[in-house]
């Protein structure tokens with residue numbers, strides 16, 4: 001209750017910053033689909049101004065309207081008053097969930113599974129073993145599958161399946177000293193890379209090894225906590241934060257890198273702001289030395305130029321994840337990584353930084369809107385005639401894979417670091 005009261009006081013101070021200018025309308029992907037003022041930041045902030053009263057009248061209604069948001073940060077990135085929109089929405093969700101409680105399904109998933117990393121690992125390993133019974137491959141190039149029988153949860157989605165073996169089983173830990181570069185990094189793997197895209201983690205290790213960068217990869221990492229916080233479950237978020245800080249805070253390394261834009265942005269931006277007083281300093285310390293892998297490779301170590309002659313040319317287009325470009329201002333570095341991968345030629349799509357429509361649980365709750373946003377992205381990708389769509393966030397990879405596959409496009413979906421790692425041996 002003390003934490004919620006503090007959040008309420010902070011929220012009141014932050015809300016008055018909005019001038020109600022409406023400049024957030026033109027950049028909001030949800031408003032672009034629905035045209036409703038209640039879906040844009042200005043409308044939601046107005047709703048929250050009366051939170052104390054409306055919370056007791058209709059908390060469920062307020063929560064639903066607040067939830068219809070991708071937390072993409074497009075509004076905040078374009079706000080002339082510097083309103084911390086995502087931070088306000090996260091605090092408001094925590095306050096409302098604190099008052100109403102979690103739904104039984106969310107309680108089971110967040111408190112029962114996500115909050116217990118070892119159990120979450122076991123459950124997803126079981127899921128990986130049995131998923132073939134319920135799914136069948138649908139697009140080999142994109143790497144998608146669909147449900148064998150109609151399922152209310154999966155609907156007509158084309159999804160990426162769980163990897164047969166998660167990364168943490170293949171590589172439980174690493175502790176290697178700095179090599180020729182004189183640098184040593186810690187790696188935060190992230191749930192999606194660990195369980196769905198272990199190839200990205202292998203590529204990260206391979207590239208760092210080649211550049212003579214030492215690696216610290218601790219065992220038994222937890223989720224960064226953003227799925228819990230997005231659902232207003234502050235207690236699970238705090239539990240995961242404490243779990244991860246215990247593994248990294250005293251480690252000897254220069255920089256913490258992740259290949260997941262959402263994890264990077266959460267550790268860098270959200271952990272210090274939403275940590276409880278007791279470990280806020282530790283969260284700030286770690287946030288201060290956290291970096292996206294592309295940013296580390298380009299800004300902190302020197303990438304070799306690609307070999308002069310290559311056997312094949314691949315046309316690559318790049319999607320800017322909101323959590324990289326809008327939250328962390330990282331956009332030139334992933335393109336430099338692609339340019340350093342031999343045989344890759346970059347061809348920019350229109351509106352490369354328009355949100356893909358994923359938004360975590362938003363995709364589950366508002367799939368029609370999510371698909372409307374994502375299909376626009378798929379059409380822009382197809383227009384480039386690229387062979388490969390590259391992006392720096394595994395959540396964007398899931399959404400774009402679904403959209404490209406449903407649009408009948410045979411375009412591979414990769415992380416920039418995978419493209420670089422593939423060409424290291426050529």
Ligand code: SF4
Nearest residue numbers: 018019021022024079
């Ligand atoms: S959030 Fe920012 S851009 Fe949107 S109405 Fe308020 S001040 Fe204007």
Ligand code: SF4
Nearest residue numbers: 028069070072073075
């Ligand atoms: S975070 Fe994104 S979806 Fe949410 S209100 Fe802002 S621009 Fe719209």
